[in-house]
Amino acid sequence: MSEESVERVRVAAEAARVASRRLALLPRAEKDAALLAMADAVEQASERVVAANADDVRRGEEAGTRANLLDRLRLTPERVSAVAQALRDLAALPDPIGEVVRGSTLANGLQITQVRVPMGVVGMIYEARPNVTVDAAGLGLKSGNAMILRGGSAAASTNAALVDVLRGTLAERGLPADAVQLLEGGRDDVRALVTARGLVDLVIPRGGADLIQTVVTTATVPVIETGIGNVHVYVDAAADLDMARAIAVNSKTHRPSVCNAAESLLVHEAVAEEFLPKVLAELGGAGVLVHGDERTATFAEQAGAAYDAVTDEDWAAEHLALEMSVGVVPSLDAAIEHITTYGSQHTESIVTEDRSAARRFVAEIDAAVVMVNASTRFTDGGEFGFGAEIGISTQKLHARGPMALQELTSTKWIVQGDGQVRA
Amino acid sequence: MSEESVERVRVAAEAARVASRRLALLPRAEKDAALLAMADAVEQASERVVAANADDVRRGEEAGTRANLLDRLRLTPERVSAVAQALRDLAALPDPIGEVVRGSTLANGLQITQVRVPMGVVGMIYEARPNVTVDAAGLGLKSGNAMILRGGSAAASTNAALVDVLRGTLAERGLPADAVQLLEGGRDDVRALVTARGLVDLVIPRGGADLIQTVVTTATVPVIETGIGNVHVYVDAAADLDMARAIAVNSKTHRPSVCNAAESLLVHEAVAEEFLPKVLAELGGAGVLVHGDERTATFAEQAGAAYDAVTDEDWAAEHLALEMSVGVVPSLDAAIEHITTYGSQHTESIVTEDRSAARRFVAEIDAAVVMVNASTRFTDGGEFGFGAEIGISTQKLHARGPMALQELTSTKWIVQGDGQVRA
Numbered sequence: 001m002s003e004e005s006v007e008r009v010r011v012a013a014e015a016a017r018v019a020s021r022r023l024a025l026l027p028r029a030e031k032d033a034a035l036l037a038m039a040d041a042v043e044q045a046s047e048r049v050v051a052a053n054a055d056d057v058r059r060g061e062e063a064g065t066r067a068n069l070l071d072r073l074r075l076t077p078e079r080v081s082a083v084a085q086a087l088r089d090l091a092a093l094p095d096p097i098g099e100v101v102r103g104s105t106l107a108n109g110l111q112i113t114q115v116r117v118p119m120g121v122v123g124m125i126y127e128a129r130p131n132v133t134v135d136a137a138g139l140g141l142k143s144g145n146a147m148i149l150r151g152g153s154a155a156a157s158t159n160a161a162l163v164d165v166l167r168g169t170l171a172e173r174g175l176p177a178d179a180v181q182l183l184e185g186g187r188d189d190v191r192a193l194v195t196a197r198g199l200v201d202l203v204i205p206r207g208g209a210d211l212i213q214t215v216v217t218t219a220t221v222p223v224i225e226t227g228i229g230n231v232h233v234y235v236d237a238a239a240d241l242d243m244a245r246a247i248a249v250n251s252k253t254h255r256p257s258v259c260n261a262a263e264s265l266l267v268h269e270a271v272a273e274e275f276l277p278k279v280l281a282e283l284g285g286a287g288v289l290v291h292g293d294e295r296t297a298t299f300a301e302q303a304g305a306a307y308d309a310v311t312d313e314d315w316a317a318e319h320l321a322l323e324m325s326v327g328v329v330p331s332l333d334a335a336i337e338h339i340t341t342y343g344s345q346h347t348e349s350i351v352t353e354d355r356s357a358a359r360r361f362v363a364e365i366d367a368a369v370v371m372v373n374a375s376t377r378f379t380d381g382g383e384f385g386f387g388a389e390i391g392i393s394t395q396k397l398h399a400r401g402p403m404a405l406q407e408l409t410s411t412k413w414i415v416q417g418d419g420q421v422r423a
Numbered sequence: 424m425s426e427e428s429v430e431r432v433r434v435a436a437e438a439a440r441v442a443s444r445r446l447a448l449l450p451r452a453e454k455d456a457a458l459l460a461m462a463d464a465v466e467q468a469s470e471r472v473v474a475a476n477a478d479d480v481r482r483g484e485e486a487g488t489r490a491n492l493l494d495r496l497r498l499t500p501e502r503v504s505a506v507a508q509a510l511r512d513l514a515a516l517p518d519p520i521g522e523v524v525r526g527s528t529l530a531n532g533l534q535i536t537q538v539r540v541p542m543g544v545v546g547m548i549y550e551a552r553p554n555v556t557v558d559a560a561g562l563g564l565k566s567g568n569a570m571i572l573r574g575g576s577a578a579a580s581t582n583a584a585l586v587d588v589l590r591g592t593l594a595e596r597g598l599p600a601d602a603v604q605l606l607e608g609g610r611d612d613v614r615a616l617v618t619a620r621g622l623v624d625l626v627i628p629r630g631g632a633d634l635i636q637t638v639v640t641t642a643t644v645p646v647i648e649t650g651i652g653n654v655h656v657y658v659d660a661a662a663d664l665d666m667a668r669a670i671a672v673n674s675k676t677h678r679p680s681v682c683n684a685a686e687s688l689l690v691h692e693a694v695a696e697e698f699l700p701k702v703l704a705e706l707g708g709a710g711v712l713v714h715g716d717e718r719t720a721t722f723a724e725q726a727g728a729a730y731d732a733v734t735d736e737d738w739a740a741e742h743l744a745l746e747m748s749v750g751v752v753p754s755l756d757a758a759i760e761h762i763t764t765y766g767s768q769h770t771e772s773i774v775t776e777d778r779s780a781a782r783r784f785v786a787e788i789d790a791a792v793v794m795v796n797a798s799t800r801f802t803d804g805g806e807f808g809f810g811a812e813i814g815i816s817t818q819k820l821h822a823r824g825p826m827a828l829q830e831l832t833s834t835k836w837i838v839q840g841d842g843q844v845r846a
Contacts, residue, residue: 021763025786104808110797112807119819120789197639201819216620217643222820243842250844340444362837363448366543374533374840383845384535384836385527396542396624396833397645398821410819413807414785417797419666421673422806 001195005188009148012181013199016121016146019176023144024118026175028095031142034173038141039087041169042134042162046080052161053130060154068257073128073155083131083162087138089387096405097144111416116409118144120201123193124390125215127152127207133159135388137166137180143408146176148200150183150190152207160184194219201410204403206391209318224399224407226391229259229346230318231376234335234361236352237270243373244351245279251349251376253286257320259392260347260379264315264325266335269295272328280305283324293327300326315342332357336364343367346394347379368394368401424618428611432571435604436622439544439569442599446567447541449598451518454565457596461564462510464592465557465585469503475584476553483577491680496551496578506554506585510561512810519828520567534839539832541567543624546616547813548638550575550630556582558811560589560603566831569599571623573606573613575630583607617642624833627826629814632741647822647830649814652682652769653741654799657758657784659775660693666796667774668702674772674799676709680743682815683770683802687738687748689758692718695751703728706747716750723749738765755780759787766790769817770802791817791824 023031042049053075060070075083096116103113122145124136133151140147151159159182167177183189194203197220205215206226216223233251235244251262267275276299280290284305291310292300300307314325315338329335339348349371350361358372369379379402381389386404393399399407446454465472476498483493498506519539526536545568547559556574563570574582582605590600606612617626620643628638629649639646656674658667674685690698699722703713707728714733715723723730737748738761752758762771772794773784781795792802802825804812809827816822822830 021787021789024789106806106808110801114824117789220640222646222818224820240842246842246844254845364444366444366447366540367835369836369838371838372840373842374838375844377845378533378838378840378843379836383529385529395645397647400833401537401836411823412790413792413802413824415792415794415797415801417795417801419663419669419796420801421669421798422677422800 001191002188005185005192008185008189009183009192009196010199012148012183013121013196015178016148016181017199019178020118020120020144020146022176023141023146023179024097026144030175031095031144032091034141034170034175035087035091035138037173038138038166038169039084041165042084042087043081045161045165046077049080049158049161049165050075050077052157055157056155065154069128069154073130073158075130075158079131083134086131086135086388090138090142090405093142093387093405095142096409101411108420109418110420113414114411115414116406117412119408119410121146121148121199122408123148123150123200123203123221125150125190125193125203125205125207125211127211128154130155130158130162132206133162134166136390137163139388139390139405139408141179143405145408146179148181148183148193150193156184190215191218194221194223197221204391224391224393224397224403225395226393226403227259228318228344228394229261230264230316230342230344231260231262231347232264232266232339232343232349233262233376234266234339234348234350235268235271235275236332236350236354236357237268238354238357239268239271239275239351240353241271241275241278244275245282247349247351247373247375248279249282249286252283252288252324253322254375254377256322259318260376261320262324262349262376263317263319264327264342266327266329266338268332268335269328269330276326277303280326287322289323291323291325295328296326318344332360336361339365344394346392347371347376349374349376368392424614425611428608428615431608431612432606432615432619433622435571435606436544436619438601439571439604440622442601443541443543443567443569445599446564446569446602447520449567453598454518454567455514457564457593457598458510458514458561460596461561461589461592462507464588465507465510466504468584468588469500472503472581472584472588473498473500475580478580479578488577492551492577496553496581498553498581502554506557509554509558509811513561513565513828516565516810516828518565519832524834531843532841533843536837537834538837539829540835542831542833544569544571544622545831546571546573546623546626546644548573548613548616548626548628548630548634550634551577553578553581553585555629556585557589559813560586562811562813562828562831564602566828568831569602569604571604571606571616573616579607613638614641617644617646620644627814647814647816647820647826648818649816649826650682651741651767651817652684653687653739653765653767654683654685654770655687655689655762655766655772656685656799657689657762657771657773658691658694658698659755659773659777659780660691661777661780662691662694662698662774663776664694664698664701667698668705670772670774670796670798671702672705672709675706675711675747676745677798677800679745682741683799684743685747685772685799686740686742687750687765689750689752689761691755691758692751692753700726703749710745712746714746714748718751719749741767755783759784762788767817769815770794770799772797772799791815
């Protein structure tokens with residue numbers, strides 16, 4: 001790790017710390033007014049942002065980037081407006097800071113109160129999608145945190161343009177511009193950021209498995225892991241099969257490249273013969289390659305779905321593509337066991353009309369989100385009503401599932417007394 | 424790191440995982456009955472535990488261990504009873520598991536509910552005090568977690584005897600003995616434990632600065648840091664000076680070797696002349712060495728307190744002894760600035776009758792616990808009414824301040840629908 005990187009991060013983090021002390025004390029009205037002003041400024045700068053984005057897209061095309069990644073990267077005036085709208089949505093949400101979480105009066109008369117406070121300085125390391133830059137800045141401001149952003153190099157020009165607009169707005173309003181900073185150096189900067197103990201309170205990596213693994217294994221700053229989803233839909237013996245088909249197909253095909261898309265379909269043997277032909281025909285029709293077990297093979301052929309034999313690697317894989325591992329299980333127990341073995345504790349859904357099966361699945365499946373009769377695609381901060389989202393935590397510490405304002409806070413105990421001492 | 428250590432931790436963690444799946448589903452009544460049975464068993468085994476402890480103490484004496492450390496290590500029948508009582512106190516507390524944290528019904532009819540669930544497998548790395556072994560096992564059981572305990576080698580015989588009693592009780596009641604395991608290998612076992620990603624959900628180090636630093640810098644498993652306390656008492660211009668004296672002396676001398684003991688005393692210049700002679704006389708009388716600034720020097724001499732000139736290292740130090748850094752500040756702002764520079768974000772206390780000064784101190788000091796007119800010694804899970812405590816978090820992620828049952832839980836989102844899919 002180069003000395004320049006360590007120094008660059010130190011300077012950024014110290015400026016962020018100073019900014020964070022201002023932010024921590026800002027009343028809600030000032031934060032919301034700044035968010036609305038940032039939204040207007042982003043929309044007014046739409047032409048400039050789209051032009052910077054076109055540079056990034058051109059570089060991506062020249063480098064042979066895949067079409068779906070280029071699509072994630074690309075901004076249009078409509079997408080810029082949607083990015084700005086997220087800031088307005090955040091302004092409308094309650095302020096998490098100052099919320100009283102719990103409290104009591106002790107036997108000795110001391111009053112103890114636990115209240116939400118900002119984390120302080122938060123590092124965010126992410127990949128291509130430039131809306132994350134604005135979402136993270138907005139979530140940071142509303143939750144009173146100074147954000148050090150490290151976007152992917154593929155979106156460098158777009159991110160620079162967006163952060164310039166956001167910082168300009170903060171400065172115009174007399175707020176510290178260093179509440180939002182962009183770290184533009186190479187990989188050494190990432191390493192310096194995740195090892196800046198005492199300077200940075202939290203780092204959130206958001207992206208592919210490699211990025212998250214790298215951050216988690218090198219970080220000495222507290223980290224919240226996000227995002228790997230080997231997500232299952234289990235169709236129970238007592239499922240409404242039309243509902244099950246709609247949920248399985250929606251979970252797999254609505255947006256296959258994201259972490260809450262389903263990767264595996266487990267079907268109770270009691271309904272396999274009736275259910276599989278229909279669902280496989282629909283999946284096949286949507287262009288899904290089926291990795292099936294032996295009992296699935298015949299149905300896949302009948303349904304005309306592209307098929308190969310499922311392997312252990314398939315069961316463990318996050319395909320993030322139009323591929324699905326499909327198998328028949330003899331019981332609810334077997335489904336729970338399979339999900340416990342192969343799942344990534346992100347989102348798991350059961351389709352059933354059997355109350356007892358639903359209760360067992362909900363109790364025994366260990367995952368961030370457990371669903372009954374719903375598409376796995378609903379695991380999302382926006383869908384949950386959180387406004388923007390900063391990522392989906394797949395770990396158990398601090399936050400689990402979609403993360404937004406509340407997950408960017410810590411707490412502080414306030415103890416009020418009249419001179420109490422310990423005997 | 425030796426292969427034997429990695430293998431030993433893998434075997435322990437996998438057995439703990441199996442046990443944790445049982446624990447997660449245990450009704451409160453079964454957990455409480457087991458805690459009461461464990462308390463009885465510990466008391467019945469008192470003679471055996473005290474004998475094992477005598478071996479540890481003898482080894483410590485032969486190795487020249489300091490008297491205060493030997494005192495922390497030593498168990499008497501009375502102390503064994505106190506250890507057992509902590510288990511009974513835990514049985515009386517509400518079950519954190521299953522608590523509904525928040526929830527709502529979304530516009531599309533989905534009902535989302537966030538409920539508390541156990542972490543799963545928790546590693547605990549700690550030093551000499553053998554009561555931590557029983558507290559951690561009890562907190563783990565009540566919160567549905569399997570605990571892998573790594574106590575200090577100084578308490579090896581005591582811990583082995585205690586864990587044997589606890590495991591025996593679990594087994595007798597048909598509960599998984601592997602819910603409580605003791606890791607008895609060398610330092611390689613610690614390294615294997617803190618890098619057992621996917622096998623261990625959380626590691627809590629509790630002990631001195633070296634232990635915590637080692638764990639934090641080598642861990643790849645999520646960690647909660649505990650315990651360094653450079654704790655301040657600030658005596659404001661508007662303080663009740665008798666109250667201030669009692670709080671300063673109690674915070675420093677009640678138990679100087681623990682993290683919530685005060686290390687620094689800051690006094691507003693408006694009351695320095697009246698306050699310092701009295702408090703320094705009392706501190707001096709209690710055997711406290713005063714590291715004082717220039718303005719403190721004269722008063723220390725008058726008061727007959729042992730004195731030397733305070734250094735930057737003193738201001739930053741966690742003395743954990745009868746030593747206190749003392750200085751005069753010109754204003755509340757200067758006090759806040761000093762604490763922000765030197766504090767460790769553990770516990771900070773202001774003594775004042777001025778409502779506005781108290782409000783500013785509470786808002787602007789960034790610490791796990793901020794107090795008004797109370798001794799810093801109250802930062803403690805037992806004092807806060809949490810039953811036993813697993814440590815005091817000085818980080819901002821997940822838990823901050825005293826940690827007990829709630830801090831050993833994660834959450835799970837439950838989403839209940841009627842076939843909702845995303846459009």
